Amino acid sequence: MSRQLIIYSPAGIVSAAAPVRRATKRLTALGFEPSVDESALTKHQRFAGDDATRLAAIHRVAQAAPAVALATRGGYGLSRLLDTLDWKLIAQSVEQGTAWVGYSDVTALQLAALAHKATGPAKPGEGVSAGFWAGPMACDDFGRDDSPEGGDDVTQDCFVEAMTGELEAVGFRTDVGFDGLDVVGRLWGGNLAVTQALLGTEHFPNIKNGVLFLEDVNEHPYRIERALLQLHQAGILDKQKAIVLGAFTEYRKSPLDRGYNLKTVIAYLRSLTKTPILTGLPFGHVPVKLSLPLGRQANLVVQGRDAFVMW
Numbered sequence: 001m002s003r004q005l006i007i008y009s010p011a012g013i014v015s016a017a018a019p020v021r022r023a024t025k026r027l028t029a030l031g032f033e034p035s036v037d038e039s040a041l042t043k044h045q046r047f048a049g050d051d052a053t054r055l056a057a058i059h060r061v062a063q064a065a066p067a068v069a070l071a072t073r074g075g076y077g078l079s080r081l082l083d084t085l086d087w088k089l090i091a092q093s094v095e096q097g098t099a100w101v102g103y104s105d106v107t108a109l110q111l112a113a114l115a116h117k118a119t120g121p122a123k124p125g126e127g128v129s130a131g132f133w134a135g136p137m138a139c140d141d142f143g144r145d146d147s148p149e150g151g152d153d154v155t156q157d158c159f160v161e162a163m164t165g166e167l168e169a170v171g172f173r174t175d176v177g178f179d180g181l182d183v184v185g186r187l188w189g190g191n192l193a194v195t196q197a198l199l200g201t202e203h204f205p206n207i208k209n210g211v212l213f214l215e216d217v218n219e220h221p222y223r224i225e226r227a228l229l230q231l232h233q234a235g236i237l238d239k240q241k242a243i244v245l246g247a248f249t250e251y252r253k254s255p256l257d258r259g260y261n262l263k264t265v266i267a268y269l270r271s272l273t274k275t276p277i278l279t280g281l282p283f284g285h286v287p288v289k290l291s292l293p294l295g296r297q298a299n300l301v302v303q304g305r306d307a308f309v310m311w
Contacts, residue, residue, distance in 0.1 A: 003031060003032045003033055003067050003068070003163070003164075004032075004033045004035070004064075004066040004067050004068070005027055005032040005033060005034045005035070005066055005067060005068040005069075005070055006034070006035055006036075006037055006061050006064060006066045006068070006069055006070070007020060007023065007024065007027075007034060007035070007036045007037065007040055007070050007071075007072055007138045008036075008037035008039075008040055008057045008058070008060075008061050008069065008070075008071065008072065009037070009039065009040045009041070009042070009048030009049070009054065009057065009071070009072045009073070010048070010054050010057065010058055010071055010077065010078055010081070010102075010106065010109065011047070011048065011054070011071070011073070011074050011075045011076060011077035011078050011105040011106065012046060012047065012048060012073055012074060012075015012076055012077055012105065013043050013044075013045075013046055013047055013048050013075065014040065014041055014043075014048055014072050014073060014139065017041055018143070018145065019072075019138070019139040019140075019143030019144070019145070020036060020040060020041065020072060020138060020139060020143060021143070022142070022143035022144070022145065022150050023072075023138040023139060023141075023142035023143035023150060024036060025150075026142045026143070026149060026150035026151070026156075027070075027138075027142055030156060030160055031160070032067075032068065032163075034070075037057050037060065037061060038057075038060075039053050039054070039056070039057045040057070040072055046075065046076065046077075047075075047076075047077045048072070048077070051077075051080050051081060051084075054077060054081060055081050055084055055085065058081070058085065058090075058109075059085075059086055059089055061093070061098075062086070062089045062090050062092070062093040062098070063089065063093075065092070065093040065096040065097065065098050066098060067097060067098065067099065067129075067163065068098070068099050068101060068163050069093070069098055069099070069100045069101065070101050070102070070136075070137065070138050071101070071102035071106050071137045071138065072137060072138045072139050073104075073137050073138070073139045073140065074102065074103065074104025074105035074106055074137065074191075075104070075105055076105055077105065078105050078106065078108040078109050079105075079108050079194070079197060079198075082108060082109075082112050082201075082203045085109075085112070087112075087113070087116040087118045088118075090113060090116075090118040091116075091117070091118040091119075094118060094119060094130050094131055094132075095130075096130075097129075097130045098130055099129050099130055099131060099132075099133055099162075099163055100113070100131070100132050100133065101132075101133045101135045101136070101137075101159070101163075101291070102134075102135065102136075102137050103134050103135065103136075103137065103190060103191065103215075103283070103284075103289070104137075104190075104191050104194075104217075104285065105191065105194060106137070106190075107134070107189075107190030107191040107194040107195060108194050108197075108198065108203070109132075110132040110134065110190060110294050111188065111189075111190065111194075111195060111198055111203065111204065111205055111294075112198070112203035112205075113132050113294075113295075114132070114188060114205035114207070114294060114295050115198075115202065115203050115204055115205040115206070116203070119131045119132055119294070119295045128165065128293075128296075129162060129163050129164065129165045131293060131294065131295060131296070132293075132294040132295060133162055133163075133291050133292065133293055133294065134189070134190050134213075134283065134291070134292045134294055135158075135159055135162065135289065135290070135291035135292065136151070136155050136156070136159050136289060136291070141155055141156070141159075141287075141289070142156065151287065152287040152288050152289075154288050155287065155288055155289050155290075158170070158289075158290050158291050159291050161291075162291035162293070163291075167291060168310060168311060169308055169309060169310040169311070170290045170291075170292070170308070170309050171306060171307065171308045171309075172280050172281055172282055172290075172306075172307050173280050173305050173306060173307070174278045174279055174280040174302065174305055174306075174307040175278065175279050175280065175305070176305055178276060178278055178302040178305075178307070179302055179303065179304050179305075180302065180303075181242070181276060181278075181300065181301065181302040181307075182299070182300070182301050182302075183211065183241035183242050183299070183300050184241070184297060184298070184299050184300075185209045185210040185211045185240065185241040185242070185297070185298065185300075186207050186209075186210040186211070186295055186296065186297060186298070187210070187211050187213070187292060187293060187294060187295070187296050187297075187298040187309065187311065188205060188207050188210050188211070188212060188213075188294055188295060189212045189213040189214050189244075189294075190213070190214070190215070190294075191214075191215060191216055192214045192215065192216040192219070192224065192227050192228070192248075193216055193219060193227060195214065195227075195231070196227040196230055196231065199230065199231065199234055199236070200234075207239075207240075208239045208240075209239065209240065209241050210239075210240050210241065211240065211241055211242050211243075211244060211298050211300050211309070212236075212237075212240045212242070212243045212244070213243075213244040213245070213246060213281055213283065213292065214228075214243070214244075214245055214246065215245070215246035215247050215248065215281075215283055215284030215285070216248050216284070216285075217247075217248070217249050217250050217251075217284065217285035218249075218250050218251060219248065219251055220251045220252065220254070221248075221251065221257075221260065221261055221262045221264075221265045222260070222265075224248055224262065224265055225265040225268065225269070228265070228269050229269075229272075232269065232272055232273055237269075237272075237273045237275050238273050238274060238275060240275050241275070241300070242275060242276050242277075242278060242300050243273075243275055243276070243277045243278070244277075244278045244279075244281045244300070244307075244309075245266070245277065245278065245279045245280075245281060246281040246282070246283035246284040246289075247281075247282075247283065247284030247285065247286045248262055248284070249284060249285050249286060250285065266279065278300075278302070278307060280307070292309070293311055296311045297311060298310065298311045299311070
């Protein structure tokens with residue numbers, strides 16, 4: 001089976017071509033057949049081309065239906081396209097075997113795909129890789145200039161296993177207090193701010209009894225709390241089987257915090273919802289990140305402090 005991979009830019013501007021070239025070289029070494037979409041390096045304001053250019057890029061990739069559609073980076077821009085995307089075309093690409101991979105702003109595309117049922121007939125336990133995967137992106141995870149391999153090897157190995165249908169579970173260390181937890185639900189989520197921004201729109205998936213995972217970057221703990229509170233007050237958190245928090249990084253502490261931090265935020269949210277809130281998922285704006293299949297039925301099991309997500 002062909003492992004054709006197309007690198008495209010659906011959101012923020014790619015400031016330099018070098019990371020894309022490095023990513024192409026590294027992905028070739030990993031066994032893929034990468035190509036770069038014709039508008040991947042286009043620049044318009046802070047975007048990788050104007051809205052029409054980026055919309056056309058997504059549709060062009062969908063029509064090509066490669067094994068993997070890999071975003072260059074996130075940033076911002078996909079929310080502007082959700083009302084005009086051809087979801088049937090996206091669904092057809094998934095049915096033909098395409099895995100759409102990314103995180104950060106790509107969360108908008110992924111969650112909207114769940115809402116519009118563009119994810120295809122993925123069946124647990126059958127090595128299905130097509131669909132939508134929260135996972136690495138070309139520039140930062142395969143094209144870094146400070147790494148001989150272009151990025152973290154665990155991240156890359158996990159990605160390769162996911163894209164070849166070999167990945168069926170991931171594990172991580174979590175907080176004490178969840179030993180014996182065993183739940184089954186649809187795996188969904190991504191970037192917290194993007195997830196919050198979709199709430200109340202037709203692009204927000206109505207998932208009950210799911211396993212919701214979240215991450216973010218450059219957001220102070222009070223902003224993280226505010227976003228989580230909105231999801232809670234909208235009834236989203238209570239409807240889930242579990243919430244799994246990834247990395248929340250690169251925020252600045254304030255002298256006004258006076259002991260208020262991410263740990264106090266999590267403790268407060270735990271006091272409000274009956275849904276267990278776990279931490280420690282290796283996912284987010286960090287070098288080491290897992291690849292997670294969105295919309296798939298997943299089994300979350302905790303043994304001691306060891307958590308496993310299986311599908």
